[in-house]
Amino acid sequence: MLRTGQQYRDSIRDGRRIWINGERVKDVTVHPQFKPLVDIRARIYDLAHEDATRDILSYEENGERYSVGLKLPHSRDDWHAKRLATDTILEDVGGVVTRVGDETAGEMWSLYDGQDILNEVDPRFSVNIRNHIQRVVDRDPFHVSANTDPKGDRSKRPQDQDPDMLLHVVKETDAGIVVRGAKYETAAAYANQAFTKPTIANWGNSELSDYAVGFVCDFSSPNLRFIARTGFAGRAPAEDYPLANRFDEVDCLVIYDDVLIPWENVLFYQHTKAAAFIRATLHRYSAFAFVQRNLKLADMLIGAALWNVRQTGLENQQAVQEKLATLACYREGINAHLTASITNAEKSPGGLLMPNQSLLMTGRVHACSQLHHMMHIARELCGGQICVTPDAASFADEEAGIWLKKYYTLNENWDSNDRRKLLAFARDLLNSDYAGHRLTFQLFAQSPPFAHLGAVYRNFDWNDALRFTKKSAGLSDRILTAQR
Known part of the structure; x- marks a missing residue:
């Protein structure tokens, strides 16, 4: 199921609406400010097929090959393999790239770990979590994450200002939820999908909120717009700025203008307890x-x-x-x-x-x-x-x-x-x-x-520092009760 670099390039020529420097981008794979990182991501895909690096970047299971970076970790050997794969990529491309897919797949594994807590508040979506993690392994997409919102005035609840300052659900339909707002997302203009999660908001005592939502968004979805910051590539000669011209991972403000998220892509919804838990454990992997x-x-x-x-x-x-x-x-x-x-x-x-x-x-x-x-x-x-x-x-x-x-x-x-x-x-x-x-x-x-x-x-x-100090200082057992 491993993709090639050309298959990746073809997958992002999907008519998405991207702007940079006041210009509408016709083809993100060849635009001078996006092309360097598109080429690197394509190179990473191709490395998994080359004889010298195939067994470092991929593994075989049931007759198919899959990405080492996207594999669920069950052993120390899995982690050593991931570390070697990343080092191999960085060595090949000659520098540091931050958002290329393997690092954001781990955020989905935190959802996998949180299924019991998510089930306590809403059992509808556990199967979606498992399905999406498997889909990432099977289909090898360029998977990134949607991070912070514009936020607006943080002294106010999101409901007490322009509600679109935080991404939120505006409608439920038989097909899914409809969301509106914006997110800052690195590499979104040339990625396939993102795990979109909530910024922790000033919810007060609310147990339910339309802002407490997490989902996988397909970047070919209609009603998405990508407004990129100015890139560094091409602004000065590569001979003078060799890193800026190779490794600038352009960030976008992604506009969700009433975007339909199918129910099978919803990972949690409405429960602020679930949203707070996910944010607290997000970087576990x-x-x-x-x-x-x-x-x-x-x-x-x-x-x-x-x-x-x-x-x-x-x-x-x-x-x-x-x-x-x-x-x-x-x-x-x-x-x-x-x-x-x-x-x-x-x-x-x-x-x-x-x-x-x-x-x-x-x-x-x-x-x-x-x-x-x-x-x-x-x-x-x-x-x-x-x-x-x-x-x-x-x-x-x-x-x-x-x-x-x-x-x-x-x-x-x-x-x-x-x-x-x-x-x-x-x-x-x-x-x-x-x-x-x-x-x-x-x-x-x-x-x-x-x-x-x-x-x-x-x-x-x-606890161990408390235990040792209690013993060394000769403190009484009464402090254990007080501590609790």
């Missing part, structure tokens, strides 16, 4: 894939900084080594949390094997909260030339290029061309609009810092 991407980003920071100090002969200075060691500690801290979360993996409520939640969530805090510090350390190590170096066209100029060759050639091993390429890469990684977007995107793709720390609070085992 998907956080692993996002944090693993931070690991590869850490490798890029270290590589850019280390190549720079080596080519300029500064690697043996103690102050430089201390900064490089700080970057290494950041990188290995991420690696240790990921490795330990698999080693100490735990059974989920639905019988799956999930990464150890305390280790995974504390690893996410480490990876995200320290990223801006690590980027600044890498800037220091790369030096001021990343912000003053002329562009590639000047290096190629018949007259100016002579002078740039003279002043940017370091020795017989580092000529001006390699020096320029490294500085351009570092500038795009650390200083460009794209670099700032990547850093800010952490607050969207992985949720804001308070939510990260909230997940740690919910998953850390506080």
Whole structure:
């Protein structure tokens, strides 16, 4: 059931209505600001068919091959296979991509785990959850997620302002529910479907709400509109901004203008308890894939900084080594949390094997909260030339290029061309609009810092620290009763 890259491209030529920079997009697969990531997603599909990578990115079952990234995790071997598959993809494409499908499939597994709680409030939709998870495995779609709404005035209930500020149900029909509103969604313009979930709203004491709804939305559905932010690809030459031109995953405001969601695509509806539960457990699995991407980003920071100090002969200075060691500690801290979360993996409520939640969530805090510090350390190590170096066209100029060759050639091993390429890469990684977007995107793709720390609070085992301190301090048993 594995798709090819061409089958993926054909699947998104479905007449969807997309705008970017005030322009209606005729074909998202060839538009210059979408094409680089469409090509990468197509490349990922094709990797699963190539001899060298087929057995890393796919597995065989009952005579068919399926994606490793979309497989429900039941063992540590499953998680090791997922990690290897992601590393293989990132190695092949040469950098970090955030939304390519495997990371958002995990959000559906959280629904799978929550079936008992969802059944308590409304038993209608469990079969839909199971069917959709299996459908993702069987059909291999590019599956993303619909995250936050415009929200409006957060001091008010959604019902007390323009009701469309939060996505909500406006009508029930025999065929399904009709929804209206908007969602910010990365990669929506060139994905096949999204798990659309609610933003936690100011519901008060409401048990039922038309805003508490989760469903799978087919992006070929009528009455959807995709309004994209300006992309980075094509804004400046690729020679000067190599990352921005390859890895910009364009985000959209997706408008749901009375979109019909068939009943079989509805995963939960109306019950605020169910919606709150899903939001609290949403990243139980998907956080692993996002944090693993931070690991590869850490490798890029270290590589850019280390190549720079080596080519300029500064690697043996103690102050430089201390900064490089700080970057290494950041990188290995991420690696240790990921490795330990698999080693100490735990059974989920639905019988799956999930990464150890305390280790995974504390690893996410480490990876995200320290990223801006690590980027600044890498800037220091790369030096001021990343912000003053002329562009590639000047290096190629018949007259100016002579002078740039003279002043940017370091020795017989580092000529001006390699020096320029490294500085351009570092500038795009650390200083460009794209670099700032990547850093800010952490607050969207992985949720804001308070939510990260909230997940740690919910998953850390506080009892052992209390037990040990009670014993060490000689406290009486009465405090156990008071604690309860």
